[in-house]
Amino acid sequence: MTFSPRQQDSAIAAAGLAAGVLLTAVGAYDRNELVPWWAALVPVVLMSGLELLRRTHPIWTVSVGGVVFGVGVFYGSVLAMVVMFTDLLYAGVLYGPPRMAKVLHLTGGATTVVLSGLTLLYADVPNALVVAGFCGLIFIAPVWTADLVRRHRDRAETEHLRAEQTALLAELDRRGAVVAERARMARELHDVIANHLSAIAIHATGAQSLARRRQQPEDDPVLEALAVIRENSVLGLAEMRRMIGLLREEEPDEAYAAPRLAALDVVVAQARAAGREAGLGFEVVEEGERGVLSAPVELAAYRIVQESLTNAVKHAAPGTVRVRLGYRAERVEITAESAYRAGAGRPLQGAGAGLVGMAERAQLLGGEFAAGPADGVWRVCAVLPRETKEGRP
Structure with missing residues (x-):
């Protein structure tokens, strides 16, 4: 007392x-x-x-x-x-x-x-x-x-x-170092990757114009591939600009706002276009009321679904890729299933870090992640809490 x-x-x-x-x-x-x-x-x-x-x-x-x-x-x-x-x-x-x-x-x-x-x-x-x-x-x-x-x-x-003054100075030094590193990363992204994406979009547009001048039919597979390349490069460039703005601690434009689950239909449309020749179909089912999700949880769910669809395009056997989003009272359940294809998959380039990235996103929010083959099906399961843990991003 x-x-x-x-x-x-x-x-x-x-x-x-x-x-x-x-x-x-x-x-x-x-x-x-x-x-x-x-x-x-x-x-x-x-x-x-x-x-x-x-x-x-x-x-x-x-x-x-x-x-x-x-x-x-x-x-x-x-x-x-x-x-x-x-x-x-x-x-x-x-x-x-x-x-x-x-x-x-x-x-x-x-x-x-x-x-x-x-x-x-x-x-x-x-x-x-x-x-x-x-x-x-x-x-x-x-x-x-x-x-x-x-x-x-x-x-x-x-x-x-x-x-306290020493701790404050140390924190200011740390923040200064973080800001400098973020600025360096933003410059690298802008000067290297963003320029490459811009070049891809410009060349794809030029190739489409040249094909039309040569009166190629609209259903030509080459034109369809060019359209997919241009659309993905433009979207990738927008995502890159949004990340550059965040790294520079700028206020992002409305066009570069963080992706939301409401925009999953765009991702699914891109996956359908990319997987049509491989005999892939895509279904997305939502169960329960989505309600209001925190920005980190919604971004993680969006990226996990996006990466699951990308992996299916790269590696899945012909069939239907089914994605289910279950909105529960305290968590969000994400399940993606596709026909399992043994071997290295299609000859598409990638970093091979998709599963690692999905697992890290779930773990950073205090959730769970698992992926692997079972009964001829490749299944990705992620569980994200609706409310992030204290101190988590």
Whole structure:
């Protein structure tokens, strides 16, 4: 259980007052025969009241507490009152302005010298030494202790701030390095891959124009292949520009927005055109309500379906490729099935990293992924959570 500063001050005041009343009631205090016994309680009550203000008004509590302490010594010293005065000195240095320690060190030292000197003048050396010892414990020890604690506290705060600044500078350096690397990647994509895709689209368009001028029939397989090449190169170029914009931390144009599942019909149409000669058909079935999916989940689902269709065009045996998207309450289930074709597949170039990429997309979102042949069917299964895990992209 943690107490607030106000509660702590109230507890100190109550404990001091209770101890003062108890000591006075049993007569355990330095009595003064010139004043009644109850007068010794007045400084105790006043000192306990000052304890309530030890943090908020340290200068006033120390100043008034010194006067109350002097009056208490005359009326009859109560140990509880003395202890509370030393606590006021301690709090004055700990919570007061920085100059408070110097002021109290000087006043405490001067008071000790004056009182021990007067005792030496009117009494003897042993009594002067006793007075000097008591004055040191009352006026100097709490001030010195609080000054030491405050120095350690300030040093700890300074080190903490320095550590935070160091961490902030390190984070800024890291972000700067990431931004520089992203800019370099964006330049490479723009200068190399994007230019190649532009050249492919331009040459495909030129070849289509040349074939039309030669009055080639519209159903010519060459023209159909050129149309597929041009369409895919244009879409690839748009995707590349979108990624370049994201790497440069620019606001992407509406035309380059992240692909959505609603655009899967375009991907399926491209797969049908590419797989027609290989005897492939494509079906996409959606089960349940799609609802609102987070952007990372929808992008991952789109890419997994896209890569599954691309792999089917490359490797599947003739038949129907079936894709099922099941929208559940807490997850999205993706299943792609195609006739299994043993061997290396069709002679189409590829990086061979499609399955790895799909698995990584699912795992980064906290989902599951599996792919492989079973009963003459190549099956791809992915399960994505609707809500990504905390800290995941």
